Amino acid sequence: MNAIASxxxxxxxxxxxxxxxxxxxxxxxxxxxxxxxxxxxxxxxNIVLQYTYILILAIGxxxxxxxxxxxxxxxxxxxxxxxxxxxxxxxxxMPWWAGVLAALVVGLLVGAWQGFWVAYVxxxxxxxxxxxxxxxxGLTYVVLDNISISPFGKPYYDIANGxxxxxxxxxGYDVFTLVIFAIGVVGYxxxxxxxxxxxxxxxxxxxxxxxxxxxxxxxxxxxxxxxxKLATYxxxxxxxxxxAVLTIGYTLVTQKSVFGRHVYAVGGNRHAAELSGVKVRKVxxxxxxxxxLLAAVAGVVYSSRMNAAQPGAGNMFELDAIAACFIGGAxxxxxxxxxxxxxxxxxxxxxxxxxxxxxxxxxxxxxxVKGLVLLLAVAxxxxxxxxxxxxx
Amino acid sequence: xxxxxxxRSIVKEFPGVKALDGVDLDVTRxxxxxxxxxxxxxxxxxxKVLSGVYPHGxxxxxxxxxxxxxxxxxxxxxxxxxxxxxxxxxxxxxYLSVAENIFxxxxxxxxxxxxxxxxxxxEAARLMARxxxxxxxxxxVNQLGVGKQQLIEIAKAxxxxxxxxxxxxxxxxxxxxxxxxxxxxxxxxxxxxxTSIIISHKLNEIEEIADRTTVIRDGSTIETIDMRDAGSGxxxxxxxxxxxxxxxxxxxxxxTSVVGDEVLRVEDWTVYHPTQVGRKVIExxxxxxxxxxxxxxxxxxxxxxxxxxxxxxGRSYGRSISGRLYKDGKEIQARTVAEAIDHHIAYxxxxxxxxxxxxxxxxxxxxxxxxxxxxxxxxxxxxxEEIRVAQEYRSSLNIKAPDVLSTVGKLSGGNQQKVVLSKxxxxxxxxxxxxxxTRGIDVGAKYEIYTIINKMVAAGKAVVVISSELPELLGIxxxxxxxxxxxxxxxxxxxxxxxxxxxxxxxxxxxxPLPTKENVS
Numbered sequence: 001m002n003a004i005a006s007x008x009x010x011x012x013x014x015x016x017x018x019x020x021x022x023x024x025x026x027x028x029x030x031x032x033x034x035x036x037x038x039x040x041x042x043x044x045x046n047i048v049l050q051y052t053y054i055l056i057l058a059i060g061x062x063x064x065x066x067x068x069x070x071x072x073x074x075x076x077x078x079x080x081x082x083x084x085x086x087x088x089x090x091x092x093x094m095p096w097w098a099g100v101l102a103a104l105v106v107g108l109l110v111g112a113w114q115g116f117w118v119a120y121v122x123x124x125x126x127x128x129x130x131x132x133x134x135x136x137x138g139l140t141y142v143v144l145d146n147i148s149i150s151p152f153g154k155p156y157y158d159i160a161n162g163x164x165x166x167x168x169x170x171x172g173y174d175v176f177t178l179v180i181f182a183i184g185v186v187g188y189x190x191x192x193x194x195x196x197x198x199x200x201x202x203x204x205x206x207x208x209x210x211x212x213x214x215x216x217x218x219x220x221x222x223x224x225x226x227x228x229k230l231a232t233y234x235x236x237x238x239x240x241x242x243x244a245v246l247t248i249g250y251t252l253v254t255q256k257s258v259f260g261r262h263v264y265a266v267g268g269n270r271h272a273a274e275l276s277g278v279k280v281r282k283v284x285x286x287x288x289x290x291x292x293l294l295a296a297v298a299g300v301v302y303s304s305r306m307n308a309a310q311p312g313a314g315n316m317f318e319l320d321a322i323a324a325c326f327i328g329g330a331x332x333x334x335x336x337x338x339x340x341x342x343x344x345x346x347x348x349x350x351x352x353x354x355x356x357x358x359x360x361x362x363x364x365x366x367x368x369v370k371g372l373v374l375l376l377a378v379a380x381x382x383x384x385x386x387x388x389x390x391x392x
Numbered sequence: 393x394x395x396x397x398x399x400r401s402i403v404k405e406f407p408g409v410k411a412l413d414g415v416d417l418d419v420t421r422x423x424x425x426x427x428x429x430x431x432x433x434x435x436x437x438x439x440k441v442l443s444g445v446y447p448h449g450x451x452x453x454x455x456x457x458x459x460x461x462x463x464x465x466x467x468x469x470x471x472x473x474x475x476x477x478x479x480x481x482x483x484x485x486x487y488l489s490v491a492e493n494i495f496x497x498x499x500x501x502x503x504x505x506x507x508x509x510x511x512x513x514x515e516a517a518r519l520m521a522r523x524x525x526x527x528x529x530x531x532x533v534n535q536l537g538v539g540k541q542q543l544i545e546i547a548k549a550x551x552x553x554x555x556x557x558x559x560x561x562x563x564x565x566x567x568x569x570x571x572x573x574x575x576x577x578x579x580x581x582x583x584x585x586x587t588s589i590i591i592s593h594k595l596n597e598i599e600e601i602a603d604r605t606t607v608i609r610d611g612s613t614i615e616t617i618d619m620r621d622a623g624s625g626x627x628x629x630x631x632x633x634x635x636x637x638x639x640x641x642x643x644x645x646x647x648t649s650v651v652g653d654e655v656l657r658v659e660d661w662t663v664y665h666p667t668q669v670g671r672k673v674i675e676x677x678x679x680x681x682x683x684x685x686x687x688x689x690x691x692x693x694x695x696x697x698x699x700x701x702x703x704x705x706g707r708s709y710g711r712s713i714s715g716r717l718y719k720d721g722k723e724i725q726a727r728t729v730a731e732a733i734d735h736h737i738a739y740x741x742x743x744x745x746x747x748x749x750x751x752x753x754x755x756x757x758x759x760x761x762x763x764x765x766x767x768x769x770x771x772x773x774x775x776x777e778e779i780r781v782a783q784e785y786r787s788s789l790n791i792k793a794p795d796v797l798s799t800v801g802k803l804s805g806g807n808q809q810k811v812v813l814s815k816x817x818x819x820x821x822x823x824x825x826x827x828x829x830t831r832g833i834d835v836g837a838k839y840e841i842y843t844i845i846n847k848m849v850a851a852g853k854a855v856v857v858i859s860s861e862l863p864e865l866l867g868i869x870x871x872x873x874x875x876x877x878x879x880x881x882x883x884x885x886x887x888x889x890x891x892x893x894x895x896x897x898x899x900x901x902x903x904x905p906l907p908t909k910e911n912v913s
Contacts, residue, residue: 202776256775258768265761268750275708275739275747276762276815277730335752 019384020329020341023377024348031355038355041233044226049161049305051350052239053078053298055343057321058328059250060294062342063287065325066254068267068334069118069125071288073110073132074295074321078314079140081107081299086149086309089156096156103296110136111292112285119284133318141311150308158238160304165235173231180236181227184244185220192216239301246297251339263287267334323370324349327377348377395456396421396556396587397442402453404437404446411437412451413611419556424578424588426602428595428631430806430834434611435591439558443477444470457556474555478545480564486534490525491516493533494548519547523577539570546577557581558589563597564832567693575601593834595628607634636836644867645839647846651870652683654721655854656737656823661715663696663703663878673699673710675878681823681854686845688865688886689858690894691875697858698742700875701825705739706732719822733762738821740812742828742858744805748812751801755793756782758800758811763818785814790840806837813844824848825856830864842868862891877902 031038057074064071081103089099110132117128151157168175192212199206206212230236254260262283265273274280298317303309328345330337352373356366397419404412412434419425429435440446442455444464455462457473464470467477484493491513500515502508516529525543533541542562549557559578563571578588578601592598598605599619605627607614614634619627663674674696681687691697702709704717706729717724719735726732732739741747749758759782760767767778782796789810793803800811809829816824826845830838845855845868859865865872865886872889874882874897882897900906 198776202780204776204779252772256772258764258771258773261757261761261764261773264753264757265750268752269746271747272750273761275705275729275741277706277728277733278761279728279730331752335750 019381020327020344020348020377023380024344024351027348027351027355031351031358035355035358038358039229041229043354043358044229045233045237047350047354048230048237048240050354051346052160052243053302053305054317054320054324054350055243055346056246056294056298056301057317058324058342058346059246059339060287060291061318061321062325062328062330062337062339063250063254063263064125064291065322065330065332066267066334066337067263067284067287068270069284069287070322071114071125071129071291072318073114073129073136074291074298075314075317075319076133076136076140077107077110077292077295078299078302078317079309079311080110080136080143081296082303082306082309082313083140083143083149083311085156085300085303086152087143089152090149090309096153096159099152099156100159100300103300104293107292107294107296107299108289109292110295111289114292115285115288118288119281125284125288140313144309144311146311148308148310150306152304152307156304157307158304159242160239160301161307162238163235164238164241173228174235175231177231177236178224178227181223185223188219188223189216242297242301246294247339247343254339259283259286264335267336269335320349321346323374327374327381329381345377348373394421395419396458398454398456399438399442400454400456402438402441402451402455404434404441404451411611412441414453414613415608415611416613417606418616419587419589420604422582422585422587423603424582424590424601426598426605427589427591427608428593428598428605428635429608430635430836433608433635433834435608436560437611438608439477439560439589439591442470443467443475443558471552474553475558476549476552476554476556477558478542478549478560478562480561482538482541482545484533484541484544487532489530489532490520490527490536490544491529493544494519494529494551496548498551515551516547519550520544522550523547524573524580537570538565539567539573542566542570542574543577546581554586556587556589558591560591561593561832562590563592563594571597593832595631598631599627605631607631609635609637632835635834643835643839643863645843645846647849647868649686649849649870650684652685652852654680654682655719656681656856657718658704659716659718661700661704662713663699663710664712666709666711673878674703677715677875677878677880679873679880679883681856683822683852683854684849685871686849686855686857686869688869688872689856689875690862690865690872690898691858691860692898693860695875695898696878697875698827699878701739701827701856701858704732705729705737705825708739733819736820736822737825738762738816738819738823739825740816740827740829742831744808744812748815749800749808751799753800755786755791755796755798755800755803755811759785759796759814759818762815763820766818781818782814785810785818789814789817789844804833804837806833806840809833809837809841810844813841817844817848821853823854823856825858827858828860829857830859830861838864862894865889865894866891874898874900876900879906881906 037043061071061074084106085099085103088094088102089096114128114132117123118125165174165176168179196206196212254263262273262278265276265278266280266283270280302313306313324346325337325342326332326345327348328338328341328343330341349370352370353366356369395418397417399415399417401414401416402412403414415434415438417438427435441451444466447465448463462473485496494516495512499507500511502511513529520527520529523543523546525540525547527536527540533544562574566574575597582588590602602619604616604618606616617627617630657680659678661674661677662672665671665673677700689697699709703713706726707713708729717726724735726735726737745751750761756779760778764773767773767781779796785791786793786796791807791810793807800808803811829841845857849855857865857869866889869886872884872886872894873880874894876898879902881900884893
């Protein structure tokens with residue numbers, strides 16, 4: 001196979017993922033052309049700080065959607081967990097980690113509650129979480145006594161607003177950030193290389209060497225450029241580390257673990273999964289517990305970012321998270337979707353919001369644009385899938 | 393007699409595949425014309441070309457319908473000319489009434505533009521009478537059986553003034569009575585001048601009903617047989633020969649059985665219906681299967697065959713199950729599917745699309761789905777090993793697909809069935825229960841499935857085959873149990889079994905006494 005045919009084959013096989021990546025790059029390019037500030041160090045850092053919680057929610061949501069369920073309550077859970085954390089840290093004067101811990105425990109309990117109704121009583125997730133959306137919003141009001149609680153104080157505030165920098169010094173840019181990113185890139189390259197070697201040892205076809213190297217070089221260049229941008233501003237945001245760990249961890253869980261496989265099996269054909277020995281109820285229970293946990297993480301990040309817990313926090317977050325999954329190629333009927341796709345879908349939403357704010361587009365126009373983007377992205381995806389199916 | 397339809401050298405290409413490579417088809421006005429061919433031979437593609445699913449211009453060749461060149465751009469075009477296709481998977485809306493379904497998309501409007509329900513229901517009743525369906529037109533479709541639903545589809549076709557009726561595997565899901573009724577109806581419609589094209593794998597049925605049969609293989613027409621000229625008996629062999637391109641001397645592969653120790657014994661197995669309180673679905677069933685043995689379970693639809701198998705397989709059917717299971721002489725518990733798999737019991741379902749496969753996933757993931765633990769000793773799947781395993785089964789079971797990353801939903805029935813078998817073979821079963829293993833698959837693939845079963849027993853495993861096709865059971869089993877109304881009514885070594893004898897036992901009613909047991913060993 002020559003290099004061009006090989007490249008075409010790679011793109012065709014991954015059209016579902018690559019299509020959305022192309023869309024993402026195009027959107028970034030449009031905003032970069034419209035406003036030179038868009039790709040500035042300050043703004044890139046801002047995007048990271050501002051939208052991480054949506055991406056965290058999208059990771060949990062994509063697993064729920066792959067299993068053929070939906071979770072409408074995550075916005076309320078973000079508010080509730082933030083509120084609990086505020087009561088612990090601000091009202092009771094306990095340390096920041098106690099607040100985080102309390103939030104996570106509440107998230108797990110919420111998840112177990114919803115998982116119980118979905119998995120063991122057999123109520124559709126849509127209904128259970130619609131009820132949950134009201135329930136946990138109300139509980140937030142109760143916990144907060146209907147008023148905002150703030151401020152959290154320095155260590156808690158730093159979770160979402162802090163940076164790691166200065167450890168190795170630097171001249172106008174932060175060396176530590178560059179080193180961390182470089183380690184990441186090398187790790188990625190090594191993992192790719194080992195995967196390739198392992199495939200070869202199993203006599204599977206792999207992309208040609210020049211293409212493989214070109215792919216690594218492009219990824220490394222983009223990542224290091226991004227790292228340099230961050231380094232010239234304030235360094236490595238703490239939330240980016242949280243997000244990276246979650247993304248890598250959940251990608252592995254969904255793609256490589258038995259549990260992840262079972263999630264896809266349940267979403268693809270519940271009956272067949274059951275008759276193959278998959279414990280469908282357990283799977284449904286644990287994906288909701290997991291969603292509760294991730295919603296709590298998002299709750300901590302969001303309350304930290306706002307430096308306050310507000311009764312109305314997290315409103316409509318569920319829709320952003322769900323939109324991120326569908327833009328990222330998840331299927332409404334379950335069984336299809338990837339963590340990576342949901343992350344890119346979330347980034348598309350984030351970049352559009354940020355880009356429009358930067359250009360001073362009025363807040364009444366912003367939801368219109370986001371709605372259209374959701375529609376067009378999914379239409380684009382369906383078009384690509386049909387083409388891919390025809391090429392097969 | 394004039395020709396109603398002529399398709400000349402039809403060629404239809406998909407990227408990389410030539411699905412039709414010069415098919416010719418002549419259909420005479422007022423005849424019943426059968427089309428035979430293995431799965432993947434191109435029958436369905438041909439019918440899609442004819443009905444406009446693949447519009448004019450996407451294929452080469454010429455269609456002459458009713459003396460005119462036809463260039464259908466969509467199904468609507470072909471329906472307007474009186475060509476109606478009824479697919480294997482019925483296209484009825486379950487919660488709508490019979491009448492609503494008949495006129496779906498063709499609503500009878502009154503002068504106000506609103507639906508004239510009296511007219512709809514009267515018209516529907518008239519059409520239902522024509523197809524011999526004695527039901528209230530306002531009954532929701534989901535309250536009727538598959539046989540009656542099939543009749544509704546035909547009534548729907550009649551409402552569109554059908555002149556050429558195409559039926560794709562119409563009797564695949566029907567029992568004998570319903571099939572007979574449907575075939576009678578086709579004859580009746582023929583009397584009214586309606587031409588039918590019937591696609592079927594059931595050769596007995598074709599021999600009974602068709603005037604002529606066109607055999608297709610690998611996208612080309614092999615021959616068109618006039619069923620009146622061909623001598624009866626020989627005609628089935630001729631069709632098979634045409635379909636597979638070789639003489640199929642034996643429909644069942646040879647096997648010398650070496651029977652060993654008992655592997656699985658079921659004793660006093662009683663199962664109650666999951667929702668209807670107090671209704672026994674299986675009553676005191678006892679049977680066993682030994683190493684190297686193929687045991688058949690023969691029963692009519694509703695006898696409890698699938699229910700028996702599924703209740704044994706991790707209690708996946710029924711409630712208040714009582715009885716004992718012995719594996720290799722030791723009593724075991726298999727309360728969940730996972731436990732059953734751990735005891736090396738496997739069950740391949742009769743309904744592979746609903747219960748057997750994840751149709752949106754690829755061959756690889758489907759093959760590994762039941763035995764995933766073997767690929768993931770510490771909870772993490774070795775995906776390269778997984779591909780190797782899938783490739784191994786793809787070649788050893790001859791699954792026809794471009795590669796193991798092909799989506800299972802796009803494979804033919806026979807190849808899907810092989811994926812189901814691969815999935816269970818990978819769990820290393822000592823006992824494999826196969827439920828209607830050859831339903832809806834063609835002659836060539838059937839032979840391959842039998843070969844797979846033979847290989848398993850040759851390796852000292854035990855196989856239980858559930859089937860409603862008695863020749864199949866007689867062809868591949870060592871021993872056959874009969875099941876009737878939830879009771880095991882007899883047990884015969886295959887040497888003593890005949891279709892008549894089995895049928896007698898299979899129709900033994902609940903209040904009739906069991907015959908004295910005919911012992912084998």
